[in-house]
Amino acid sequence: MAQPLVKKDDDRDDEADYSPFLGIEKGAVLQEARVFNDPQLDPRRCSQVITKLLYLLNQGETFTKVEATEVFFAVTKLFQSKDIGLRRMVYVMIKELSPSADEVIIVTSSLMKDMTSKTDMYRANAIRVLCRITDGTLLTQIERYLKQAIVDKNPVVASAALVSGIHLLQTNPEIVKRWSNEVQEAVQSRAALVQFHALALLHQIRQNDRLAVNKLVSSLTKGSVRSPLAQCLLIRYTSQVIRESANTQAGDRPFYDFLEGCLRHKAEMVIFEAARAITELNGVTTRELTPAITVLQLFLSSSKPVLRFAAVRTLNKVAMTHPMAVTNCNIDMESLISDQNRSIATLAITTLLKTGNESSVDRLMKQITNFMSDIADEFKIVVVEAIRSLCLKFPLKHRSLMNFLSNILREEGGFDYKKAIVDSIVILIRDIPEAKETGLLHLCEFIEDCEFTYLSTQILHFLGIEGPKTSDPSKYIRYIYNRVHLENATVRAAAVSTLAKFGAMVDTLKPRIFVLLRRCLFDNDDEVRDRATLYLNTLGGDGAVVQTGEDVKEFLFGSLDIPLVNLENSLKNYEPSEESFDIYSVPREVKTQPLAEKKAPGKKPTGLGAPPAGPPSTVDAYEKLLFSIPEFANFGKLFKSSAPVELTEAETEYAVNVVKHIFDGHVVFQYNCTNTIPEQLLENVTVIVDASEAEEFAEVASKPLKSLPYDSPGQTFVAFEKPEGTPAIGKFSNMLRFIVKEVDPSTGEAEDDGVEDEYQLEELEVVAADYILKVGVSNFRNAWENMGADCERIDEYGLGPRESLAEAVNAVIDLLGMQPCEGTEVVPNNSRSHTCLLSGVYIGNVKVLVRLQFGLDGPKDVAMKLAVRSEDESVSDAIHEIVASG
């Protein structure tokens, strides 16, 4: 039936564009379709016309409703022909046309006749077509035949019925579920694919019955499955059973032996499915992983790209949770860096970056450098992100990694790629102090030749913040001033602002900055000129002795501690009048605090836009806020501000949370209050604190909130004195006291008279953790060794029965309020012991390092060994005290 061989003639080129469908037209083909109605059917001709119709549909042509109906009715006539080839095309055509319910009736009888035909091919195809186009009512009529077909001795017929069952289960589950006896029988079929289809259907029928699935899996894993595809299914169902059996007991996992046995199957697809299933087991142990990793390692050196890809992709996932398990494959993985298939190469590199140790970084970087030039941007971004996390993991390697980033920054690349690199450098500068100066210079060099305005302005802004704080700020000036000459107006304006920041923060540079700013006064862009004028005036560059207040300077150059959303809203509401806009009237709602979690691993740093709004400024904001209150101004340096603690249930009349500010000799409670009742205005809001359960604290000051209108948060403060430098703890009960005034909702005006009222708040505790700052160290072991054992204190504690090891670890971390280092706060599932590293700064600026070793003692009891090193014995003791009393 195929075309005879065409000899490769010389004139073949002329026909290169030849297509049997050249110039085909829907209208003409629909005309041709009239041959279907001929009393003397020509099967060949009809087949050709159907092929043409299918070709049109395949090319995206659509038939109108009328056309489709016409074609459908014409096609149904073709059932008269006994030609098998034509019948096959008719089946395909009917499926493509997906006729409507009333049309289906026309072909039902023909299809049912075929379904009971003696010809296997007719039976199989008629079942598939009928099940595709049928609805529930018809299904009951043919159910009997379908059940028979499932156990038909011809595998093609059985498969057709089973696959149709899989589809029908979605629409008519109650009918298909009645077939489970037949399906069960088909699972035992000797024909490979029948077994596969039967297993898939049987599982879908029973998927909500855990016991049945369990039984199915246990009986089949004993080994009666022949087809590789069915075996893959069985592996999937088995891992599902393992997952749901929630076996918390350590020891042998049920069915693990089956999975491991599948690693020795003769079909690669089964081996891989099993290996993947093992790697994805909950809390997989190293012992369980090893055989799976071994087969995946073999796949890595396969000649087939698909096998290599599958293996490296799986190993890459394993490396995220079990980097050590994958290190054995590192040599094979390194050879994949030069793989033709770039997806494989990228996966190999990112895996290596995850599993690599400090010593292999340099070698790895050399290999990656060669590779970077010939992959697409999307892959490069993945690599850049992997390198960023590697650098955060091994801060000592920042030099070579930073160099790598700056090198690729100079090469060609699109915006997203460049942004990923710049973001990475910014994050490294923020998190690794040693990397700051080189990183800033790399960024300076980059803006010399940067085609993306967005990136240039962001970098200039970042330079303005970080540059003046470096040892030699003057070296950045040249790079910045060059922008004023060579760039578009947006970048020029940003450069002017950055220059001014240098001028404001570095007094020695001031005269030189003035010279540069004055040159900008002749810029042809308004914004640039305006900015230069403004800065010259405020900084006193125009010669006049300007006594601009500190606050103006602070306002222009300090970090903006007002949430931008609030500022935007206030500006929108501001109506131009005699009264000028007062920035201090903008609410400083502190609800959404991104509190000092900047080093929390796993959290994606927000990149370039973030620095001004970043965590340090939050602390700054608190500090500024507190110092602006005269009563608290002499408390000294703010040591720590806690995360807000809610003192009210959600959705109550008044929402109050409290931030604890710890000073050396004082504690200030900042109550953030929100009034959620539109008809009320609260005035003279205070919190009455009862400190009878906090003996060491004495109230010294409080600052009431004058007025608290609806939905506009405000703060009231209460300050306590406490013994200097000690971690005094205590419990405080709180009562909100205020004067309520009714507000007319239509006018928004409050009545003159108010009523005094009180509102009970929840208790608040000052705990030991409030006296420890979360401060991470980049290399815990170095820090630990440098600290020395002089002031080391070691002791063991029994933590009693705990839900899990992870729960115990988190409880201790919360108790101490210290920063977990190197990701050790994550406890792998099912592990019996765990070591957690913490670091922090104790009140009085004493560095503290803690090593916690947890072990399960019996089924649930957790024992802990606590080793503390600090610069001061008493502090080490104090940490033990906290744990002992916690």
Added chain:
Amino acid sequence: MDSCPCIKNFLLLDSEGNRVAVKYYSDEWPTNSAKEAFEKALFSKTQKTNARTEAEIAMFENHIIVYKFVQDLHFFVVGAEGENELILVTVLQGFFDAVGLLLRGNVDKKEALENLDLILLCLDEIVDGGVILETDANAIAGKVASHSVDATAPLSEQTISQALATAREHLARSLLNCMYVPVPWLADDDAMGSSG
């Protein structure tokens, strides 16, 4: 993961990325333009790779794509991101080899278009609504080609009389096709013998 392996679509494109035959089982691409855009992007992404000796693989927009090229034809099978890559490649290989058998080893765009009915039937026999029906190329080609023959018998095991019957069909078909095919043809039985 817990479900049956699923094929999202088959694409058979020519060397310029135009459709020869496609079949979508997933409704992730609701319109023809969405389909065409997907095909175009996929084609340009894979075009420069060498997938002629071994099937190649790529991740693309949260799909796994396995593909293989021969002459001016590009075969693609698309599956979900979490799918077992080796199952996908088995399906691809089944499709690829079955087309090779059906076109008697003469796999190129022209031949594929001239035998589009066979290609479409072939797709119909490999996957039904996303569920894999058959992956063995001989079985697939057998079901498509040997209408009057036992469906499971591979082409290579056809008897002489069946081969002759097929040859007769050639003759009839070629005569009918003459209106489009101004090509000299040779009904040689050698070709039949060597194609199994």
